Amino acid sequence: MIRLGAVYLLAGLMFAGFALFSGLDRSNPKRWGNTAFWALVALSFLAGDRLGDLGNGVLVLGLALLAGLGFLGRSHPETTTPGERMATAERYGNRLFVPALVLPLVVALGVLVLKPVQIGGVPLMDPKQATLISLALAVVAAVATALLLLRQPPAAAVQEGRRLVDTVSWAALLPQFLAALGAVFALAGVGKEIGGLVTDYLPVDTRFAAVSVYCVGMAAFTMLMGNAFAAFPVLTGGVAIPILVGHFGGNPAVIASIGMLSGFCGTLMTPLAANFNLVPPALLEIPDRYAVIKAQIPTALLMLIVNTVLMYVLAFR
Amino acid sequence: MLILLGVAVIVVGFAVRLNPLLVVVAAALTSGWFAGLSPLQVIAAFGKAFNDNRFVSAAYLVLPLVGVLERAGLREQAGRVIGRLRGVSVGRLLISYMLFRQATSAVGLQPIAGHAQTIRPIVAPMAEAAAEARDGSPDIATRHAIRAMASATDNVAVFFGEDIFVAMGSVLLMVGFLTTAKIVLDPIQLSVWAIPTALAAFAIHATRLVLFDRRLARQATARGATQP
Numbered sequence: 001m002i003r004l005g006a007v008y009l010l011a012g013l014m015f016a017g018f019a020l021f022s023g024l025d026r027s028n029p030k031r032w033g034n035t036a037f038w039a040l041v042a043l044s045f046l047a048g049d050r051l052g053d054l055g056n057g058v059l060v061l062g063l064a065l066l067a068g069l070g071f072l073g074r075s076h077p078e079t080t081t082p083g084e085r086m087a088t089a090e091r092y093g094n095r096l097f098v099p100a101l102v103l104p105l106v107v108a109l110g111v112l113v114l115k116p117v118q119i120g121g122v123p124l125m126d127p128k129q130a131t132l133i134s135l136a137l138a139v140v141a142a143v144a145t146a147l148l149l150l151r152q153p154p155a156a157a158v159q160e161g162r163r164l165v166d167t168v169s170w171a172a173l174l175p176q177f178l179a180a181l182g183a184v185f186a187l188a189g190v191g192k193e194i195g196g197l198v199t200d201y202l203p204v205d206t207r208f209a210a211v212s213v214y215c216v217g218m219a220a221f222t223m224l225m226g227n228a229f230a231a232f233p234v235l236t237g238g239v240a241i242p243i244l245v246g247h248f249g250g251n252p253a254v255i256a257s258i259g260m261l262s263g264f265c266g267t268l269m270t271p272l273a274a275n276f277n278l279v280p281p282a283l284l285e286i287p288d289r290y291a292v293i294k295a296q297i298p299t300a301l302l303m304l305i306v307n308t309v310l311m312y313v314l315a316f317r
Numbered sequence: 318m319l320i321l322l323g324v325a326v327i328v329v330g331f332a333v334r335l336n337p338l339l340v341v342v343a344a345a346l347t348s349g350w351f352a353g354l355s356p357l358q359v360i361a362a363f364g365k366a367f368n369d370n371r372f373v374s375a376a377y378l379v380l381p382l383v384g385v386l387e388r389a390g391l392r393e394q395a396g397r398v399i400g401r402l403r404g405v406s407v408g409r410l411l412i413s414y415m416l417f418r419q420a421t422s423a424v425g426l427q428p429i430a431g432h433a434q435t436i437r438p439i440v441a442p443m444a445e446a447a448a449e450a451r452d453g454s455p456d457i458a459t460r461h462a463i464r465a466m467a468s469a470t471d472n473v474a475v476f477f478g479e480d481i482f483v484a485m486g487s488v489l490l491m492v493g494f495l496t497t498a499k500i501v502l503d504p505i506q507l508s509v510w511a512i513p514t515a516l517a518a519f520a521i522h523a524t525r526l527v528l529f530d531r532r533l534a535r536q537a538t539a540r541g542a543t544q545p
Binding site: 004007008010011014041044045048049051052053054055056057058059060061063064065067068079080082084085086087088089090092093094096097099100103104107108111112129131132134135136139142143146147150152156157158159160161162163164165170171172173174175176177178179180181182183184185187188189190193194224228229232233236237241245252253254256257258260261264267268271272274275276277278279280281283284285286287288289291292294295296298299302303306307310314 | 318320321323324327328331334335336337338339341342344345348349351352354357359360361362363364365366367368369370371372373374375376377378379380381382383384385386387388389390391392393394397398425426428429430432433434436437438439441461462464465466467468469471472473476477480486487490491494495498500502506507508510511513514517518521522525
């Protein structure tokens with residue numbers, strides 16, 4: 001059975017490659033900072049399960065200090081010039097899209113076809129991790145296709161990957177940092193504390209007020225916690241089930257479903273959802289860190305109003 | 318009450334743009350401290366959770382692929398394809414992408430596209446080429462606005478498409494939580510109620526994209542007026 005461990009091994013080797021080539025890159029004055037940072041990420045993927053909790057904690061502190069004290073610098077690995085790229089684009093034409101299509105096709109194949117496959121009663125891949133395993137398989141297939149079809153040197157896979165990871169830099173690790181923060185917040189009881197404030201102090205005595213408190217509360221709480229999954233149990237248990245379902249007799253399926261989607265409106269507006277909101281501006285080389293959030297706020301606010309109205313109309317028929 | 322200071326650390330730290338990795342660690346230490354945990358306990362808990370969440374960063378496995386394709390000219394080719402089409406605009410391109418992304422997410426194919434593997438090498442260059450073909454070469458601020466809108470469109474489409482899929486993590490989380498509250502529902506009962514929101518999201522964001530096109534056209538006219 002292919003497990004998540006195989007994906008982590010591949011990711012660990014990739015980050016180790018980034019660290020190695022960072023160390024060899026004399027054109028980057030901060031090359032040792034980059035080397036140390038990506039080597040720690042590689043170590044986490046390759047040996048994280050053997051480091052122990054405190055060991056992993058020290059590793060995380062190392063990453064935060066390297067990033068926070070400015071030890072990372074943007075590298076400029078040798079790559080093709082815009083002129084050369086235009087020339088290869090003219091030569092290969094739409095064949096350039098083939099590897100880019102291999103990726104989604106293999107992911108879809110993995111998720112839809114390979115996931116249920118069993119060999120001798122043992123699943124081919126860990127069903128809980130099928131998406132990530134399929135993605136890893138798809139990347140291997142697509143990179144191989146790209147190197148052969150477009151005649152690229154194999155080392156380019158690591159060097160070009162490093163070029164991109166260095167444009168994102170330390171922000172690449174922010175989503176994982178925030179996921180870990182969510183766990184610490186849960187341990188400290190932050191969610192319960194905020195949920196208590198909402199249920200104790202906000203008006204829920206009319207049906208419309210209660211619907212608004214739940215929907216807006218889901219969005220606001222999600223903005224503070226970074227994801228709707230943390231907000232859902234607290235506010236659904238505190239407001240939706242006792243008041244909207246219990247007191248006002250609403251349909252729990254409508255309330256839960258639209259409640260979660262109200263939380264997603266919050267996800268669109270918070271820097272704490274870093275993988276959706278802060279990594280993309282870095283990837284797209286937009287100087288304003290909050291540019292994607294700003295582009296999303298009007299849609300998110302309108303959708304929050306729509307969700308509140310939809311819940312009020314649909315849940316109490 | 319004082320454990321909420323961890324949230325305050327995040328809000329202030331992000332607002333004054335300190336390094337977010339340091340801000341996150343400081344927030345964990347703050348909330349942990351007021352919850353009665355020692356700094357070493359917080360660091361160990363943080364380390365364990367960091368290790369458990371490695372799958373979040375495993376998604377960067379797509380970067381070598383994207384880099385190699387860019388090296389071979391994928392972004393240039395994406396621009397060339399759009400430059401040859403007539404009647405394409407940033408808004409229409411992104412509306413088509415949103416439709417594709419929302420529809421595939423609704424059947425559980427959310428991981429087939431994303432910011433790294435689709436927006437950066439294909440959709441953003443196409444959108445910039447569409448703006449160029451229509452209104453002439455956009456200035457750098459306009460290019461940034463177009464890229465931000467491309468990423469925003471991906472997020473909106475996925476967020477308001479994926480909950481229609483019955484095996485989505487968020488749907489299963491709702492079913493699990495409601496079961497603990499003695500409300501037993503089938504995932505499909507929750508999924509169908511994600512459809513009205515999905516339709517509204519498409520309508521609202523598509524309208525914004527049409528307005529975005531008009532804004533680009535106005536800006537291009539203004540540029541033309543200042544550079545005779």
